[in-house]
Amino acid sequence: MLSALLLLLCSSLGSVRASTSTTVGSDLWMLLHNDLDWPTTSEHDTTILISARSHADALASCAKIGEDLTPTNGTFFKSDIQDTLAYLSFQSDASRTQRYWVGGSSTHNNGLCPVVSTSGISTAACTENLPAFCANSAPNRVSNQTDLSEKWRVTVQSEDLSITGTRDHISFRFLGIPYANEPARWTYSSVYTGPPNISALTFGDRCAQVGAGAGADENCLFLNIFTPFLPVASTPSSALKPVMFWIHGGAFTGGEGSDAVYDGGSLVSRGDVVVVTINYRLGALGFLALDDGVTNGNFGLADQITALNWVHEHIASFGGDPSRVTIFGQSAGAGSVRALLGSPPAIGLFAGAIAQSNLAGFAFASTYSEYFTIEQEVAVAAGAFIDEVGCGSGETLECLRALPWQTLQNAPDAPKFLVVDGKFLVRDRLSVDGQGPAASNAHVIFGWMADDGVDFAGSFPGSGTTQAASIEGIPIAANLTTLVLNSDLFPRPSTGNDTLDIFNVTGRVATDGEFLCLDQATAHSSVLHNVFKSMWTYQFDRSYGGFEPIPGICDPPATPTHPFGDPSLPYFQCHSGELNFMFGNLGQASLPFRDEHDLPFSQVTVDVWASFARTFNPNPSPAFLAARGFAGTAAALAQWGLWQDARSTEAPVRVLDWPSRGSAWMEGNQCDLLGFPLNFYEN
Numbered sequence: 001m002l003s004a005l006l007l008l009l010c011s012s013l014g015s016v017r018a019s020t021s022t023t024v025g026s027d028l029w030m031l032l033h034n035d036l037d038w039p040t041t042s043e044h045d046t047t048i049l050i051s052a053r054s055h056a057d058a059l060a061s062c063a064k065i066g067e068d069l070t071p072t073n074g075t076f077f078k079s080d081i082q083d084t085l086a087y088l089s090f091q092s093d094a095s096r097t098q099r100y101w102v103g104g105s106s107t108h109n110n111g112l113c114p115v116v117s118t119s120g121i122s123t124a125a126c127t128e129n130l131p132a133f134c135a136n137s138a139p140n141r142v143s144n145q146t147d148l149s150e151k152w153r154v155t156v157q158s159e160d161l162s163i164t165g166t167r168d169h170i171s172f173r174f175l176g177i178p179y180a181n182e183p184a185r186w187t188y189s190s191v192y193t194g195p196p197n198i199s200a201l202t203f204g205d206r207c208a209q210v211g212a213g214a215g216a217d218e219n220c221l222f223l224n225i226f227t228p229f230l231p232v233a234s235t236p237s238s239a240l241k242p243v244m245f246w247i248h249g250g251a252f253t254g255g256e257g258s259d260a261v262y263d264g265g266s267l268v269s270r271g272d273v274v275v276v277t278i279n280y281r282l283g284a285l286g287f288l289a290l291d292d293g294v295t296n297g298n299f300g301l302a303d304q305i306t307a308l309n310w311v312h313e314h315i316a317s318f319g320g321d322p323s324r325v326t327i328f329g330q331s332a333g334a335g336s337v338r339a340l341l342g343s344p345p346a347i348g349l350f351a352g353a354i355a356q357s358n359l360a361g362f363a364f365a366s367t368y369s370e371y372f373t374i375e376q377e378v379a380v381a382a383g384a385f386i387d388e389v390g391c392g393s394g395e396t397l398e399c400l401r402a403l404p405w406q407t408l409q410n411a412p413d414a415p416k417f418l419v420v421d422g423k424f425l426v427r428d429r430l431s432v433d434g435q436g437p438a439a440s441n442a443h444v445i446f447g448w449m450a451d452d453g454v455d456f457a458g459s460f461p462g463s464g465t466t467q468a469a470s471i472e473g474i475p476i477a478a479n480l481t482t483l484v485l486n487s488d489l490f491p492r493p494s495t496g497n498d499t500l501d502i503f504n505v506t507g508r509v510a511t512d513g514e515f516l517c518l519d520q521a522t523a524h525s526s527v528l529h530n531v532f533k534s535m536w537t538y539q540f541d542r543s544y545g546g547f548e549p550i551p552g553i554c555d556p557p558a559t560p561t562h563p564f565g566d567p568s569l570p571y572f573q574c575h576s577g578e579l580n581f582m583f584g585n586l587g588q589a590s591l592p593f594r595d596e597h598d599l600p601f602s603q604v605t606v607d608v609w610a611s612f613a614r615t616f617n618p619n620p621s622p623a624f625l626a627a628r629g630f631a632g633t634a635a636a637l638a639q640w641g642l643w644q645d646a647r648s649t650e651a652p653v654r655v656l657d658w659p660s661r662g663s664a665w666m667e668g669n670q671c672d673l674l675g676f677p678l679n680f681y682e683n
Contacts, residue, residue, distance in 0.1 A: 030167070180192055248279075362510070
């Protein structure tokens with residue numbers, strides 16, 4: 001409840017003095033040439049563009065956000081001005097010869113004031129009406145270290161809500177916004193209608209979850225907005241930015257949208273998009289279903305839809321285009337994306353979707369893509385759960401509501417499964433066969449890590465572990481283990497490290513059987529039946545860290561020349577290993593660049609993800625890259641060729657690495673052997 005109290009105590013803070021686009025009388029567009037080289041980010045000055053006015057009025061307007069006009073002796077004019085001017089011309093109606101007010105006195109003996117254009121710095125009559133570059137002196141900070149000084153605060157008015165956030169060096173940040181009224185246990189959430197003055201300076205509590213201590217609570221339905229653009233009411237919708245709506249993973253039992261890995265600032269400032277990250281109810285509080293006709297489950301999934309509805313209602317006030325929302329998520333977040341693609345209440349709330357490492361296939365992996373009926377969920381989990389927490393007799397729901405959330409969430413069989421409830425999910429799988437509800441107007445990407453299943457393959461083999469026991473630990477049936485061992489499709493390496501050689505086979509079987517095969521089959525069937533407007537697939541062959549329950553297997557070996565690991569040497573590309581690349585947050589103290597390719601690969605990845613959000617095509621246009629000055633990405637993509645969509649007969653899968661390449665459908669014979677062929681969803 002701490003975050004709720006802070007929200008009430010702070011609701012009026014900053015709302016009086018904080019700047020707004022309305023008080024400035026202009027859109028506020030933060031512009032930074034972000035090359036994602038975190039150690040040098042602060043060396044690139046940020047500017048905030050405001051609309052046309054006289055030089056004196058420009059000075060006064062910049063002062064309203066606590067700034068002066070951008071000085072001409074800063075790094076902005078040494079390295080980034082031409083790229084900024086080119087992008088403004090590309091992105092708006094600005095002429096290539098457009099002039100902008102920059103730092104200087106409002107009174108000159110000759111009545112001239114400094115301006116900048118593609119021709120360089122010159123002067124114009126101080127009375128002319130020209131757009132202006134205000135400075136942005138807010139400091140550079142990593143996630144969770146936001147400078148809360150009043151000077152950086154900014155307020156957005158959206159309908160009856162007044163929301164005060166802040167800015168840093170790379171984006172405007174609105175953290176811990178309640179998107180829903182706090183729901184009673186096992187009731188569905190509704191869009192927030194509480195007190196209108198909201199302090200959005202710090203993250204809200206994460207949702208109650210397994211093993212959580214301080215900072216977790218049942219009152220947790222918050223979202224965070226990172227944006228480069230704050231419009232005025234008269235701003236045309238064509239100026240609004242694409243929205244990327246992030247759904248975190250964590251097995252439906254853990255995680256939070258405020259995780260530092262998901263900080264949206266870098267993706268926002270380089271991609272010129274709006275990023276939203278959310279919390280949603282987890283574990284038993286989010287997914288309990290009972291056969292009582294009332295408790296129908298999917299409360300966490302419904303929270304995601306509530307958050308999407310809040311975004312549709314309010315995101316334009318934060319510079320986002322509600323008609324260009326892309327949902328994207330990883331692991332359980334990808335399972336959520338998959339579910340939302342077939343959820344009738346969600347269809348129409350997004351135009352793009354990216355599912356990163358959607359589980360499907362063996363054992364528990366199947367539950368992310370094949371949904372239980374409520375009766376099956378009770379048999380598999382809820383029945384045992386009720387007994388474990390001591391509510392097996394009497395009024396079950398009344399008993400459960402009286403228990404501490406810690407008791408519920410930490411029970412061994414706490415439910416965590418999506419179910420067919422008849423409203424949010426009406427079929428036991430996503431209808432990529434054309435036989436049920438699907439978001440037919442959406443553009444979609446499905447992808448996986450090269451070794452996604454390694455950390456889901458059971459315990460790392462010991463010295464006496466046989467290959468059969470290792471494979472069965474996934475777990476798969478004994479007869480399937482025999483087929484795998486008698487086949488030459490999963491050959492065992494011979495490196496001299498017997499334990500690791502055994503695990504290499506197990507990891508590959510787990511990756512195919514829990515990720516690759518059925519994600520490919522999903523894409524293939526959706527293309528065959530024209531389910532979505534477009535479909536793209538990828539495999540990530542380069543990773544950084546990731547989910548690592550088996551310590552030490554997800555990092556490349558360190559060498560004298562590569563003390564943080566050499567990615568050119570063999571290592572497992574593990575689950576979650578793409579996240580630091582696609583959020584662009586490498587280079588910080590705890591995330592050092594390992595070699596000369598980590599930084600440019602992250603640049604390419606951010607540019608590709610943002611391109612999909614803008615155009616629903618992961619191939620950034622050469623004109624956009626040129627206007628932004630992203631020469632490195634442009635050169636790499638020109639050399640590697642286009643990412644072809646899943647309709648391609650030659651290269652339906654994009655292998656994301658340095659360099660990237662196209663590939664045919666992967667592991668076909670292996671998927672057939674495991675029982676997950678390419679046509680799995682076609683009948």
